[in-house]
Amino acid sequence: MKYRQLTKEQFESLHREFAQFLASQSIDVNEWNQIKQEKPHVAEEEMNIFSDIVWDDVLKRTEYLEHFSSNSINLFKCEDKKIYRIVIQINNDSINLMESKGYQWLLKNSLDSTVDILQGNKIYQRERNAEIFDLIEKGSNISKGELYEYFKGLITAS
Incomplete structure (x- = not known):
């Protein structure tokens, strides 16, 4: 992980973007819930990747x-x-x-x-x-x- 995972509040405010991120990897809501239950380490990794993408976007625009x-x-x-x-x-x-x-x-x-x-x-x-x-x-x-x-x-x- 390049930065740190987004907080729960940040994930909640980016709910739609996170859903689009998962969809871009062909992961729907049902599959995401299954991953969280059965493979929490995979869910954690997906959240880390998304967090890095968000941080990179925010930081590159920071002046x-x-x-x-x-x-x-x-x-x-x-x-x-x-x-x-x-x-x-x-x-x-x-x-x-x-x-x-x-x-x-x-x-x-x-x-x-x-x-x-x-x-x-x-x-x-x-x-x-x-x-x-x-x-x-x-x-x-x-x-x-x-x-x-x-x-x-x-x-x-x-």
Whole structure:
């Protein structure tokens, strides 16, 4: 398995797609139920293959990631060969970026002396999707990139 198996909730939300996946292998509902009962290891393998297909599709389309903690934000732009990163570090214990109030404070005070903004980039050390998946497993969320582009604009303007 390349990534990890989808959760029960993810399988439920992709019920139709999973049924189509099974149908593409000439497995109907009755046969699937029989496989689950009599050959759970085969059912598990089918679920793993489907999970990898879904993850590959999601990851290849992922352009931006965000990871929040109470005093920092890591923003990633995922291109084909390189990943770009902007780190926003708040050096003020009274600001909590995990709360709306703290997040709003940051947007209004991005150039405050207690805000450090760093940037960098690197060529992927492993396959692109594997590195993005690793960031997601460590708590990053896929985003549309508005926050990354906002801070990129601030850095460029400085």
